[in-house]
Amino acid sequence: EVLRRNNIACGLTCVVTSTNVGVLEGIVDFAYFLGNVRKIGFDILRGQGRGRLLTPPTAEEMRAAMQRVYAQRDKLTQLAGYRIAIAQEERARTLCQQCDLTFGHCYAMNGEAAFVDAKGDIYACSSLVGDNDFYIGNVFSGIEASLVEKTQSFIEQSMEFCRQCDDFKRCGGGCFARWYGCEYKADYGAECAMKRESIKQLDK
């Protein structure tokens, strides 16, 4: 609202849980109501830190929610005369043009990430700070190349299922931290459902 009053455009990110998945299209209404939102991204809850206190949506809930989100976005595009982008749809469009971007979002898998906590310890992923399995060094002693390689290899092997997926080229691969944080790995299907509904938009 403050940005709108100052004519500044912005994007919204909405963390999706089992609690709000049933009203996700309300974010689209809210964005058009404000008038200065140009992009909306949906970020399914990761089961780390405070995220453990909540539950992610199921795949079926997420599929239905994204269908309602895109329908509402298309309806309001007609009424308002401009289109708000959905981040997952934009990413699928980009990947169609540059297929080599698969897993480009995962700096931990690519050995390019360093997240430092208050003690100076360094971790491979922001969502996994504090987890010893993803510790890669300390600001005083430096990053240990062997730990970076170990982390990269573990993440690559864990996410191999994405490389076998028919939608990999247009999805780009999932989020390792989200997958890792799923108490029941079947819950991870919500991310696939979100990506697949977004990919379908490209075929319209």
Ligand code: SF4
């Ligand atoms: S749709 Fe799911 S399994 Fe397929 S590439 Fe994307 S995240 Fe991986």
